[in-house]
Amino acid sequence: MPPIPMGEPARPRREPILSVRNLETHFLLDEGVVRAVDGTSFDLFSKQTLGIVGESGCGKSVTARSILGIVESPGKVVGGEVMLRRDGAREMIDLAKLDPKGDRYRAIRGAEIALVFQEPMSSFSAYHTVGNQIIEAIRLHQPLTKKQARNKAIDLLHMVGVPKPDRRIDEYSFELSGGLRQRVMVAMALSSDPRILIADEPTTALDVTTQAQVLDLLRQLQDERDLAIILITHDMGVIAEMADDVVVMYLGKEVENGPVDDIFHNPKHPYTRSLLNSIPSILARPRSKLSTIEGSIPHPYARPPGCPFHPRCTVAIPGLCDSQTPRFLPMGDRQGVSCFLHHGPSGQSMPSGKDTGARHDAV
Amino acid sequence: MLAYIFRRLIFAAATTVAISVIAFVIIQLPPGDFVDAYIASISATGGQVSLAEAEGLRIQFGLDRPMYLQYFAWITGVVQGDFGFSVEWRRPVSEVIGDRLWMTVIISVFAILLSWGLALPIGIYSAVRQYSIGDYVFTFVGFFGLAVPNFLLALIILYFSFVLFGANVGGLFSAEYQLEPWSWGKVWDLAKHLPLPGLILAIGGTAQLIRIMRANLLDELRKPYVVTARAKGMRESRVILKYPVRAALNPFASTIGYLFPFVVSGSIIISLVLSLPTVGPLLLRSLVAQDMQLAGTIVLMLGVLTVIGTFISDLVLMWVDPRLRAGLDG
Ligand SMILES: Nc1ncnc2c1ncn2[C@@H]1O[C@H](COP(=O)(O)OP(=O)(O)O)[C@@H](O)[C@H]1O
Ligand SMILES: [Mg+2]
Numbered sequence: 204m205p206p207i208p209m210g211e212p213a214r215p216r217r218e219p220i221l222s223v224r225n226l227e228t229h230f231l232l233d234e235g236v237v238r239a240v241d242g243t244s245f246d247l248f249s250k251q252t253l254g255i256v257g258e259s260g261c262g263k264s265v266t267a268r269s270i271l272g273i274v275e276s277p278g279k280v281v282g283g284e285v286m287l288r289r290d291g292a293r294e295m296i297d298l299a300k301l302d303p304k305g306d307r308y309r310a311i312r313g314a315e316i317a318l319v320f321q322e323p324m325s326s327f328s329a330y331h332t333v334g335n336q337i338i339e340a341i342r343l344h345q346p347l348t349k350k351q352a353r354n355k356a357i358d359l360l361h362m363v364g365v366p367k368p369d370r371r372i373d374e375y376s377f378e379l380s381g382g383l384r385q386r387v388m389v390a391m392a393l394s395s396d397p398r399i400l401i402a403d404e405p406t407t408a409l410d411v412t413t414q415a416q417v418l419d420l421l422r423q424l425q426d427e428r429d430l431a432i433i434l435i436t437h438d439m440g441v442i443a444e445m446a447d448d449v450v451v452m453y454l455g456k457e458v459e460n461g462p463v464d465d466i467f468h469n470p471k472h473p474y475t476r477s478l479l480n481s482i483p484s485i486l487a488r489p490r491s492k493l494s495t496i497e498g499s500i501p502h503p504y505a506r507p508p509g510c511p512f513h514p515r516c517t518v519a520i521p522g523l524c525d526s527q528t529p530r531f532l533p534m535g536d537r538q539g540v541s542c543f544l545h546h547g548p549s550g551q552s553m554p555s556g557k558d559t560g561a562r563h564d565a566v
Numbered sequence: 567m568l569a570y571i572f573r574r575l576i577f578a579a580a581t582t583v584a585i586s587v588i589a590f591v592i593i594q595l596p597p598g599d600f601v602d603a604y605i606a607s608i609s610a611t612g613g614q615v616s617l618a619e620a621e622g623l624r625i626q627f628g629l630d631r632p633m634y635l636q637y638f639a640w641i642t643g644v645v646q647g648d649f650g651f652s653v654e655w656r657r658p659v660s661e662v663i664g665d666r667l668w669m670t671v672i673i674s675v676f677a678i679l680l681s682w683g684l685a686l687p688i689g690i691y692s693a694v695r696q697y698s699i700g701d702y703v704f705t706f707v708g709f710f711g712l713a714v715p716n717f718l719l720a721l722i723i724l725y726f727s728f729v730l731f732g733a734n735v736g737g738l739f740s741a742e743y744q745l746e747p748w749s750w751g752k753v754w755d756l757a758k759h760l761p762l763p764g765l766i767l768a769i770g771g772t773a774q775l776i777r778i779m780r781a782n783l784l785d786e787l788r789k790p791y792v793v794t795a796r797a798k799g800m801r802e803s804r805v806i807l808k809y810p811v812r813a814a815l816n817p818f819a820s821t822i823g824y825l826f827p828f829v830v831s832g833s834i835i836i837s838l839v840l841s842l843p844t845v846g847p848l849l850l851r852s853l854v855a856q857d858m859q860l861a862g863t864i865v866l867m868l869g870v871l872t873v874i875g876t877f878i879s880d881l882v883l884m885w886v887d888p889r890l891r892a893g894l895d896g
Binding site: 268271273304309310311312313314317318320321322325326327328329330331332336339340343344375377378388391 | 789794796797816887888
């Protein structure tokens, strides 16, 4: 997997089909409030792959579940907008305003936005055949008989490259290999022709060869079906290979975003730079130590004051980064970053207050 | 898969033999032998047995032969339906037990079904609405059910139904059916009498099952396949019933065999209090009176029923758990 993306990524200049604005999802626990997602914004266009990257615990999965409206209690989307342009519609609807348990949201879930995630083993029920679970997904959104849905499921399995789909359909997930399982998962996610696919660490549990195959499959399906993909990963290598644009998250906050080329060649935020340094390079001497990011992610209840990254940041400015929160501001016309190295606290647009500083309207 | 069933069958048979040996040992356990016990019971009622007569009886019953031959003689009789003689009742053991074994099975199975019928929905509710008021109420009632001995519950209910309604809720049959042969009327009479003792018997087990179901389901609700199901756009109630509840139910199949002896031993005191015609009180009395052929037979029968229950729960478990099935095929 090349660490640096080759060629100019496609960057469609059209209206976004999904636009997330200042999303805030909190878990209200007895011990305190976990701000799992704390003001994230991004746009997603048709045929685009948007990478969301960050270490584990940074709120990537919660972002995905917030978009789908399936954050489990005691978690709750407490602020922001999730604007979706429904198929063929002109104006967008705000999913965050819908009742997550209501029929309108359910009609979108799985039909327009689908999810594939990390553990292909535990993502299937072991008590039902994979066919049962795919057919169910099909019939939730399409008026097909069981027989028709079964045929469609077999076609889908064929499409994602499952050999002998008419036999595999009656097997259980534990009878399949990890790679096959993830293919079946992709088939199920695509069963109702969604326009947006959220893939949450889709290859993390797979070995390198299988990982490459699944990524190839996603790319191929994206071309065939004009899919927009939100690819969530902690692996900058996967981002390099797949993403057109990147959102870097740290402790629920978006710290940097931009086209993949700029993120790789001209990273602005120290956290992005550390993530890039932790990619194994093909040029590195064998057995040389892999660079890891110093320090560890703070406990979610104990978010540090100021910039959340400052305790681990090698270039933090004492007296500033540890007390004030940087705003997320544009850098040039394609990138955005929240870091005092790039915007002084009294830059062109003053923060209205210390804590609301991270809110931003322009991406 | 057939090989597995066959293995379980062999295992069940071996266990049955072991149980029969234990039952035989129990019969032989008290000092003295059957003839001593017989003589004691005769003389207790003023009769006399001479030494020569006693020797004759010993030879007649084969008590002078080695133990293993005695065991074979005994087990041959058992297989043919001859369970020996109850010295206390002065009647063949099979006559003394009569319908009681089936009454025990009926009331135990009823109590087990009742605990499941109560515990599963309550357990599901408590897990899905964890820390809700309902969950707390059921938790409290559940611990109450666990803490209060069920014979006390039986006594309280007996007392109040007598004081308030003047009704005697004991027994499994109305007076007019007590000695009648079986008929539809008698079955209906039994059905009417079953719920109360069944409920009392079921309470302790129900409280336990609620805890198990709640914990199982809470575990399952956190699993990724639940998120998958939600992300498909399924209705929440359907998600929960189809996937995590299904998974949480699996361990219950293995409790079928284990519940049976639990309920039977639990039923002894209840049966005494509510004068239920089960083998429980009989077993207690036979042990007190050292009526060993009767006691041994009851132990044997309950043991064999437990083996059957375990075998059935093995089969059910295999039927409901695809992983187990696949492992057996592969
Ligand atoms: N069910 C939950 N209850 C409490 N906190 C949660 C829950 N799910 C996630 N969180 C918290 O939200 C934060 C983000 O989690 P997540 O989105 O899963 O991270 P990741 O970036 O690894 O996907 C973490 O700090 C985690 O502790
Ligand atoms: Mg995650």
